Amino acid sequence: MHVLRNTLLFILMLLPQVIFAQNLPTRADTLRGSITPERAWWDLNYYHLSVEVFPETQSIQGKNLVCYQVKEPAQTLQIDLQQPLNITAVKQDGVELSFKREGAAHFILLQKSQEKGAFNELEIFYEGKPKVAVRPPWDGGITWQKDSNGKHFIANSNQGIGSSIWWPTKDHPADEVDSMLISVTIPKDLMDISNGRLRKVDENETTKTFHWFVSNPINDYGVNISIGDYVHFGEEYEGEKGTLTMDYFVLRENLKRAEKQFQDARKMMEAFEHWFGPYPFYEDGFKLIEVPYLGMEHQSAVTYGNGYQNGYLGRDLSGTGWGLKFDFIIIHEAGHEWFANNITYRDVADMWIHESFTNYSESLFLDYHFGKEAGQEYVRGTRMNIANQSPIIGIYGVNRRGSGDMYYKGGNMLNTLREIIGDDEKWRSILRGLNEEFYHQTVSTRQVENYISQQVGVDLRPFFDQYLRESNLPVLEYYYSDERTLRYRWTSCVSGFDMPVDVKIGKENIRLTPTTEWNEMQIANPSDLEVDPDFYVSIIKMR
Known part of the structure; x- marks a missing residue:
């Protein structure tokens, strides 16, 4: 009995250490999340991502042309691509290069001298079956579905897991590519909608290739493919920087519903240009695209899957009724x-x-x-x-x-x-x-x-x-030391916290300037103190 009790005690003592160890960053975390020496010396300039999508086998094959400027001379360059996809070849100036793989990180050994200030290119060829998204957009990857007519309905979502889940890239947010061409080859009966503006569509015997150009810097996780049997409608918005094209792509069975629901997009643009300034991507336009998951903020190609209803899947996240006055995904994304x-x-x-x-x-x-x-x-x-x-x-x-x-x-x-x-x-x-x-x-x-x-x-x-x-809220403590003297301070807060706060005492509205030391104020008609509800703090009356 004593042995069992001591064993259980030892396990309970060890458990927090085990949990802590499991949460410690790994080498893979560092390779993904830091600006490694193999990332630091070069600056992204341009991508041309070419990818063919094979819906029947849920696989892809493609190439990414990476154009970069040398900031400091070096000979090893990091590119990321996550398993089960594989890089099949890397070339520079037609010469095939060797590389070493460590998890998702690929360290490419360059032969050409990398001179400071020079612009160079790499071609990275890859193929395989990308990770299938289990619970998109939170569990990222590719979603492979079919619409009600049996047509393929496909999209990526990869903010958390990273863009390298489906294409080879410099998968770190600190370095955005300046511009990008996205060429997507798919079966002929489908459309691909990606970021930026459509330059052209190449008609092949059984496939089509859609070429989309992004003229503004773009974060990697914002690059997307949305593939389906789409129909299009749109409008023009006269905004702060001129005429903005707003294009909408939805499954054909949802056209009527979308024409009504997507009116929120124009309302969104009007409100956010007022609050935040001009839409940041007039050159690339604004698109709202139906996808087989909830939605994501892909740049100039926002994706939508909220079921053509207000709220968040029909729910008001605030519990006030106001959350049902708008389509959450359109506004948030x-x-x-x-x-x-x-x-x-x-x-x-x-x-x-x-x-x-x-x-x-x-x-x-x-x-x-x-x-x-x-x-x-x-x-x-x-x-x-x-x-x-x-x-x-x-x-x-x-x-x-x-x-x-x-x-x-x-x-x-x-x-x-x-x-x-x-x-x-x-x-x-x-x-x-x-x-x-x-x-x-x-x-x-x-x-x-x-x-x-x-x-x-x-x-x-x-x-x-x-x-x-910090995780805790600041607490406003107060009490009356005598009939007319209010004493108050901030507690449960960082050193030097001195946020002003609006309060109501009786019928009188007052702005207090508490610190972490006791402050005092004379009050004509003392009563309980109420904090303005728009200040997110806690309050405690002492004594």
Whole structure:
């Protein structure tokens, strides 16, 4: 009995160490998530991805032409491609090169001298059966389905798992390719819709090849193929930078439903150009494409699978009723055109830059079309989805994102910041300014924090440290030390946390400026203190 009890005690003591060890970054995590020496010396310039898709065997075969500029001389270059796909050959200037494979990383041994400033090219040939997505878009890969007429219906979704799940690439977000040609060969009775604008379609005996050109920088995970028996309709939007083409591709049986539901796209564009500035990709247009999964923010080719209904698959994520006033996937995924595709994280640990701002964009959509209180009710309602158990920012250099609180907590953090500023036009100018300052760039959290601090004129580092790097909410503690003296402070917070907060005492609205030390204020008519509900904090009355 004692032996069994001691054994169980030993197991319980060991369990946290085992769990911790399982979560430690691996060599593969580092190769994927860091700017390795084999990535650092060259800068992407242009891709031409050519891929043929074979629906019957769920396989692909293709080539990627990689054009790059040499930043510093080196002779080993890293390209990523995940199993079960295989690189069959690598060539430079017609010479076949050798390479070493370590998991998804392929270290190509270059023969040609790499002179600083030179522009060089690599041809990478590959083939195989890419990973099938089990639960897209969260479990990434390729989705192979058929529509109600028995036609093939195929798409990729790979933000988390990486673009190298289906094509050979420099699979790290810090280096975006400047422009790209995507050539997709498929059976003749289908269409491929990818990013950018269609240049031409080559007609072959049994296949077609669609050539799509992206003229703006694009993140790798935003590159997509969407294949189906599509029909097209569209419109022109007169926006801040002129005429924007908005094109919609849906399965033919869903045309009538789409013509009604996709009216939200125009409403989205109007609201987000107001809040965030001009749509970032006028040259490449805007597309909304039906796919056999929920949807993703593929740049200039946003994918949609929300069942032609409002809310998130018909549900209101805020519980307020406002979430059923719009199609969640159209609004959320298109919001990523500004935050994810225009402004892109440099490291996956900073994924909040994509998801917090885009989650917040949902309430700004409501704000624009239904009034400020509608947006505020919505963002407050989403708090029921917040866990407050781990930080929003992840681990740098190892492809490790932070907690799912980056969505709803991140949105409430931004809404709190709006209330701190207390000037909606100033807040709007900051959101627009972010998209102008970091136009078509990859950025870090600190860059975003510093820009907002500069615009507000206040050092907001303690604020961001609290909401992004800590898991707990700041707590406003207060009590009355005598009949008219209110004492208050912040607790459960980082050092130096001094966020102002709006409160109501009786009928009087007051802005307090608590610190982590006790502060006091004389109150004419003492009563219980209520925090403005648009500030996402906790409150405790002491004594």
